[in-house]
Amino acid sequence: MIEMISEMLSTPVLVRALIVGILVSLCAALLGVSLVLKRYSMIGDGLSHVGFGALAVATVMNIAPMAVAIPVVIFAAFILLRLSSDGKIKGDAAIALISTGALAIGVMAVSMSSGMNIDINSYLFGSIISVSSEDVVISVVLAAAVIAMFIFFYTKIFAITFDENFAKATGTNANMYNMLIALLTAVTIVVGMRLMGSMLISSLIIFPALCSMRVFKSFRSVTICSAIISVATFIAGMMISYAADTPCGASIVCVNIAVFAVFFVCGAVIQRNRKA
Numbered sequence: 602m603i604e605m606i607s608e609m610l611s612t613p614v615l616v617r618a619l620i621v622g623i624l625v626s627l628c629a630a631l632l633g634v635s636l637v638l639k640r641y642s643m644i645g646d647g648l649s650h651v652g653f654g655a656l657a658v659a660t661v662m663n664i665a666p667m668a669v670a671i672p673v674v675i676f677a678a679f680i681l682l683r684l685s686s687d688g689k690i691k692g693d694a695a696i697a698l699i700s701t702g703a704l705a706i707g708v709m710a711v712s713m714s715s716g717m718n719i720d721i722n723s724y725l726f727g728s729i730i731s732v733s734s735e736d737v738v739i740s741v742v743l744a745a746a747v748i749a750m751f752i753f754f755y756t757k758i759f760a761i762t763f764d765e766n767f768a769k770a771t772g773t774n775a776n777m778y779n780m781l782i783a784l785l786t787a788v789t790i791v792v793g794m795r796l797m798g799s800m801l802i803s804s805l806i807i808f809p810a811l812c813s814m815r816v817f818k819s820f821r822s823v824t825i826c827s828a829i830i831s832v833a834t835f836i837a838g839m840m841i842s843y844a845a846d847t848p849c850g851a852s853i854v855c856v857n858i859a860v861f862a863v864f865f866v867c868g869a870v871i872q873r874n875r876k877a
Contacts, residue, residue: 609843618729618796618849621736622835624744625793626805630831631747632786633806634813634824635762642810644681644783645803647696648790651677653724653799654707661710667735670791677703678783704799727798727850729842736792743788750781751824758782759820797850805831808857815861815868834860 609615629645636642652674659669677699684695707724723731751758760768761775769775786806794802813826838853845852 624740626831626835629805630827637810645806647700649799650700651703654703657707801850812864
Protein backbone atom coordinates (compact mmCIF):
# COMPACT_ATOMS: atom_id res chain seq x y z
CA MET A 602 0.00 0.00 0.00
CA ILE A 603 2.72 2.48 1.02
CA GLU A 604 4.81 1.50 -1.98
CA MET A 605 1.85 2.07 -4.32
CA ILE A 606 1.16 5.50 -2.83
CA SER A 607 4.82 6.51 -3.21
CA GLU A 608 4.73 5.36 -6.86
CA MET A 609 1.61 7.44 -7.48
CA LEU A 610 3.14 10.52 -5.84
CA SER A 611 6.29 10.16 -7.93
CA THR A 612 4.32 10.49 -11.17
CA PRO A 613 3.60 14.15 -12.09
CA VAL A 614 0.45 13.28 -14.06
CA LEU A 615 -1.05 11.36 -11.13
CA VAL A 616 -0.09 14.11 -8.68
CA ARG A 617 -1.92 16.68 -10.82
CA ALA A 618 -4.91 14.34 -11.08
CA LEU A 619 -4.97 13.84 -7.29
CA ILE A 620 -4.80 17.57 -6.56
CA VAL A 621 -7.51 18.44 -9.07
CA GLY A 622 -9.67 15.48 -8.07
CA ILE A 623 -9.53 16.16 -4.35
CA LEU A 624 -10.34 19.86 -4.76
CA VAL A 625 -13.11 19.25 -7.31
CA SER A 626 -14.59 16.49 -5.11
CA LEU A 627 -14.62 18.89 -2.16
CA CYS A 628 -16.34 21.62 -4.19
CA ALA A 629 -18.84 19.21 -5.74
CA ALA A 630 -19.81 17.84 -2.33
CA LEU A 631 -20.30 21.26 -0.73
CA LEU A 632 -22.35 22.57 -3.64
CA GLY A 633 -24.13 19.24 -4.05
CA VAL A 634 -25.84 19.41 -0.67
CA SER A 635 -27.72 22.58 -1.64
CA LEU A 636 -28.45 21.29 -5.16
CA VAL A 637 -29.84 17.97 -3.90
CA LEU A 638 -31.98 19.60 -1.21
CA LYS A 639 -33.34 22.07 -3.77
CA ARG A 640 -34.12 19.11 -6.07
CA TYR A 641 -31.66 20.41 -8.60
CA SER A 642 -29.22 17.53 -8.40
CA MET A 643 -29.43 16.71 -12.12
CA ILE A 644 -28.07 20.14 -13.04
CA GLY A 645 -24.61 18.58 -12.85
CA ASP A 646 -25.55 16.01 -15.47
CA GLY A 647 -27.05 18.69 -17.71
CA LEU A 648 -24.09 21.06 -17.42
CA SER A 649 -21.62 18.23 -18.03
CA HIS A 650 -23.34 17.50 -21.34
CA VAL A 651 -23.09 21.18 -22.22
CA GLY A 652 -19.42 21.03 -21.30
CA PHE A 653 -18.94 18.02 -23.57
CA GLY A 654 -20.50 19.90 -26.47
CA ALA A 655 -18.35 22.97 -25.83
CA LEU A 656 -15.13 20.95 -25.50
CA ALA A 657 -15.88 19.01 -28.67
CA VAL A 658 -16.63 22.13 -30.72
CA ALA A 659 -13.55 23.92 -29.34
CA THR A 660 -11.31 20.97 -30.20
CA VAL A 661 -12.68 20.73 -33.73
CA MET A 662 -12.14 24.47 -34.22
CA ASN A 663 -8.63 24.21 -32.73
CA ILE A 664 -9.45 26.61 -29.88
CA ALA A 665 -8.35 26.25 -26.25
CA PRO A 666 -11.05 23.92 -24.80
CA MET A 667 -11.22 25.42 -21.31
CA ALA A 668 -11.45 28.97 -22.64
CA VAL A 669 -14.60 27.95 -24.51
CA ALA A 670 -16.14 25.42 -22.12
CA ILE A 671 -16.11 27.49 -18.92
CA PRO A 672 -18.05 30.56 -20.23
CA VAL A 673 -20.44 28.36 -22.23
CA VAL A 674 -21.29 26.18 -19.23
CA ILE A 675 -21.67 29.22 -16.96
CA PHE A 676 -24.06 30.75 -19.50
CA ALA A 677 -26.01 27.48 -19.65
CA ALA A 678 -26.27 27.41 -15.84
CA PHE A 679 -27.74 30.93 -15.80
CA ILE A 680 -30.16 29.97 -18.59
CA LEU A 681 -31.33 26.97 -16.56
CA LEU A 682 -31.94 29.18 -13.53
CA ARG A 683 -33.86 31.70 -15.65
CA LEU A 684 -36.05 29.08 -17.29
CA SER A 685 -36.88 27.46 -13.95
CA SER A 686 -37.58 30.74 -12.15
CA ASP A 687 -39.91 31.90 -14.92
CA GLY A 688 -41.97 28.75 -14.44
CA LYS A 689 -42.60 28.33 -18.16
CA ILE A 690 -40.36 25.25 -18.30
CA LYS A 691 -39.89 23.05 -15.23
CA GLY A 692 -36.38 22.45 -13.92
CA ASP A 693 -36.06 18.83 -15.04
CA ALA A 694 -37.46 19.61 -18.49
CA ALA A 695 -35.09 22.57 -18.91
CA ILE A 696 -32.10 20.40 -17.96
CA ALA A 697 -33.16 17.68 -20.42
CA LEU A 698 -33.72 20.24 -23.16
CA ILE A 699 -30.32 21.88 -22.86
CA SER A 700 -28.28 18.76 -22.05
CA THR A 701 -29.53 16.60 -24.91
CA GLY A 702 -29.15 19.46 -27.37
CA ALA A 703 -25.57 20.17 -26.29
CA LEU A 704 -24.66 16.47 -26.33
CA ALA A 705 -26.02 16.14 -29.87
CA ILE A 706 -24.05 19.20 -31.03
CA GLY A 707 -20.85 17.76 -29.54
CA VAL A 708 -21.31 14.37 -31.20
CA MET A 709 -22.11 16.02 -34.54
CA ALA A 710 -19.00 18.22 -34.29
CA VAL A 711 -16.77 15.22 -33.61
CA SER A 712 -18.33 13.13 -36.39
CA MET A 713 -17.88 15.92 -38.95
CA SER A 714 -14.25 16.59 -38.04
CA SER A 715 -12.63 14.85 -41.00
CA GLY A 716 -8.96 14.04 -40.62
CA MET A 717 -8.83 14.85 -36.90
CA ASN A 718 -7.95 12.32 -34.22
CA ILE A 719 -10.39 13.08 -31.41
CA ASP A 720 -10.78 10.56 -28.59
CA ILE A 721 -14.45 10.98 -27.72
CA ASN A 722 -14.14 8.48 -24.86
CA SER A 723 -11.82 10.84 -22.96
CA TYR A 724 -14.56 13.48 -23.06
CA LEU A 725 -17.35 11.09 -22.14
CA PHE A 726 -15.61 9.04 -19.44
CA GLY A 727 -12.60 11.15 -18.48
CA SER A 728 -8.86 10.67 -18.71
CA ILE A 729 -6.11 11.18 -16.15
CA ILE A 730 -3.64 12.32 -18.78
CA SER A 731 -5.96 15.15 -19.87
CA VAL A 732 -5.46 16.97 -16.54
CA SER A 733 -3.09 19.89 -17.06
CA SER A 734 -1.26 22.39 -14.87
CA GLU A 735 -3.92 24.94 -15.85
CA ASP A 736 -6.56 22.66 -14.32
CA VAL A 737 -4.59 22.59 -11.06
CA VAL A 738 -4.55 26.39 -10.86
CA ILE A 739 -8.25 26.66 -11.69
CA SER A 740 -9.18 23.98 -9.14
CA VAL A 741 -7.21 25.73 -6.37
CA VAL A 742 -8.93 29.06 -7.07
CA LEU A 743 -12.30 27.29 -7.34
CA ALA A 744 -11.87 25.46 -4.03
CA ALA A 745 -10.89 28.69 -2.31
CA ALA A 746 -13.99 30.43 -3.70
CA VAL A 747 -16.37 27.64 -2.66
CA ILE A 748 -14.94 27.33 0.85
CA ALA A 749 -15.01 31.12 1.29
CA MET A 750 -18.63 31.21 0.14
CA PHE A 751 -19.66 28.62 2.73
CA ILE A 752 -17.72 30.35 5.51
CA PHE A 753 -18.99 33.88 4.91
CA PHE A 754 -22.48 33.18 3.52
CA TYR A 755 -23.40 29.98 5.35
CA THR A 756 -26.63 31.33 6.86
CA LYS A 757 -27.75 32.78 3.51
CA ILE A 758 -27.10 29.50 1.69
CA PHE A 759 -28.93 27.62 4.45
CA ALA A 760 -31.92 29.95 4.09
CA ILE A 761 -32.28 29.76 0.31
CA THR A 762 -31.75 26.00 0.38
CA PHE A 763 -34.64 25.21 2.71
CA ASP A 764 -37.08 28.09 2.10
CA GLU A 765 -36.20 30.44 -0.72
CA ASN A 766 -39.47 32.40 -0.50
CA PHE A 767 -38.97 33.08 3.21
CA ALA A 768 -35.37 34.12 2.51
CA LYS A 769 -36.59 36.62 -0.08
CA ALA A 770 -39.20 37.94 2.36
CA THR A 771 -36.49 38.63 4.94
CA GLY A 772 -34.47 40.68 2.46
CA THR A 773 -32.02 38.05 1.23
CA ASN A 774 -31.03 38.43 -2.41
CA ALA A 775 -31.81 34.81 -3.24
CA ASN A 776 -31.27 35.28 -6.98
CA MET A 777 -27.71 36.49 -6.42
CA TYR A 778 -26.83 33.49 -4.23
CA ASN A 779 -28.49 31.09 -6.68
CA MET A 780 -26.42 32.59 -9.49
CA LEU A 781 -23.26 32.30 -7.37
CA ILE A 782 -23.96 28.61 -6.67
CA ALA A 783 -24.73 28.05 -10.37
CA LEU A 784 -21.49 29.78 -11.42
CA LEU A 785 -19.32 27.75 -9.03
CA THR A 786 -21.13 24.54 -9.99
CA ALA A 787 -20.51 25.25 -13.68
CA VAL A 788 -16.76 25.73 -13.14
CA THR A 789 -16.62 22.61 -10.93
CA ILE A 790 -18.30 20.56 -13.65
CA VAL A 791 -15.96 21.76 -16.41
CA VAL A 792 -12.79 21.12 -14.40
CA GLY A 793 -14.02 17.82 -13.00
CA MET A 794 -15.21 16.36 -16.28
CA ARG A 795 -11.65 16.37 -17.60
CA LEU A 796 -10.95 13.69 -15.01
CA MET A 797 -14.36 12.05 -14.54
CA GLY A 798 -15.92 12.55 -17.97
CA SER A 799 -19.23 14.17 -18.86
CA MET A 800 -21.17 10.97 -18.17
CA LEU A 801 -19.89 10.46 -14.61
CA ILE A 802 -19.09 13.89 -13.14
CA SER A 803 -22.59 14.36 -11.68
CA SER A 804 -21.91 11.43 -9.32
CA LEU A 805 -19.57 13.70 -7.32
CA ILE A 806 -22.52 15.99 -6.67
CA ILE A 807 -25.20 13.42 -5.91
CA PHE A 808 -23.66 10.47 -4.04
CA PRO A 809 -21.91 12.22 -1.10
CA ALA A 810 -25.00 14.29 -0.28
CA LEU A 811 -27.34 11.30 -0.44
CA CYS A 812 -24.99 9.22 1.74
CA SER A 813 -24.80 11.91 4.41
CA MET A 814 -28.56 12.47 4.44
CA ARG A 815 -29.13 8.82 5.31
CA VAL A 816 -27.36 9.27 8.67
CA PHE A 817 -27.28 12.97 9.54
CA LYS A 818 -30.17 15.42 9.73
CA SER A 819 -28.68 18.89 10.27
CA PHE A 820 -27.46 20.92 7.31
CA ARG A 821 -24.04 21.50 8.86
CA SER A 822 -23.49 17.81 9.63
CA VAL A 823 -24.61 16.75 6.17
CA THR A 824 -22.31 19.29 4.53
CA ILE A 825 -19.24 18.28 6.53
CA CYS A 826 -19.90 14.56 6.09
CA SER A 827 -20.46 15.01 2.34
CA ALA A 828 -17.10 16.74 1.97
CA ILE A 829 -15.30 13.96 3.85
CA ILE A 830 -17.04 11.20 1.88
CA SER A 831 -16.38 12.87 -1.45
CA VAL A 832 -12.65 13.32 -0.87
CA ALA A 833 -12.23 9.85 0.66
CA THR A 834 -14.08 8.05 -2.15
CA PHE A 835 -12.09 9.93 -4.77
CA ILE A 836 -8.77 8.92 -3.23
CA ALA A 837 -9.94 5.31 -2.83
CA GLY A 838 -11.18 5.25 -6.43
CA MET A 839 -7.88 6.63 -7.71
CA MET A 840 -5.93 3.98 -5.82
CA ILE A 841 -8.17 1.20 -7.14
CA SER A 842 -7.83 2.58 -10.66
CA TYR A 843 -4.04 2.63 -10.36
CA ALA A 844 -3.77 -0.82 -8.79
CA ALA A 845 -6.29 -2.62 -11.01
CA ASP A 846 -5.71 -0.58 -14.19
CA THR A 847 -9.39 0.36 -14.42
CA PRO A 848 -10.94 3.62 -15.67
CA CYS A 849 -10.55 6.33 -13.04
CA GLY A 850 -14.05 7.81 -13.27
CA ALA A 851 -15.80 4.44 -13.19
CA SER A 852 -13.69 3.28 -10.24
CA ILE A 853 -14.62 6.38 -8.23
CA VAL A 854 -18.32 5.94 -8.98
CA CYS A 855 -18.19 2.26 -7.94
CA VAL A 856 -16.61 3.26 -4.62
CA ASN A 857 -19.40 5.83 -4.17
CA ILE A 858 -22.00 3.13 -4.80
CA ALA A 859 -20.43 0.89 -2.16
CA VAL A 860 -20.29 3.75 0.36
CA PHE A 861 -23.92 4.65 -0.36
CA ALA A 862 -24.93 1.04 0.32
CA VAL A 863 -23.16 1.16 3.69
CA PHE A 864 -24.77 4.48 4.65
CA PHE A 865 -28.16 3.23 3.47
CA VAL A 866 -27.95 0.28 5.85
CA CYS A 867 -26.64 2.45 8.69
CA GLY A 868 -29.49 4.92 8.12
CA ALA A 869 -32.07 2.13 8.24
CA VAL A 870 -30.59 0.79 11.49
CA ILE A 871 -30.56 4.26 13.08
CA GLN A 872 -34.19 4.90 12.12
CA ARG A 873 -35.23 1.53 13.52
CA ASN A 874 -33.47 2.23 16.81
CA ARG A 875 -35.13 5.64 17.06
CA LYS A 876 -38.57 4.09 16.63
CA ALA A 877 -37.88 1.34 19.17
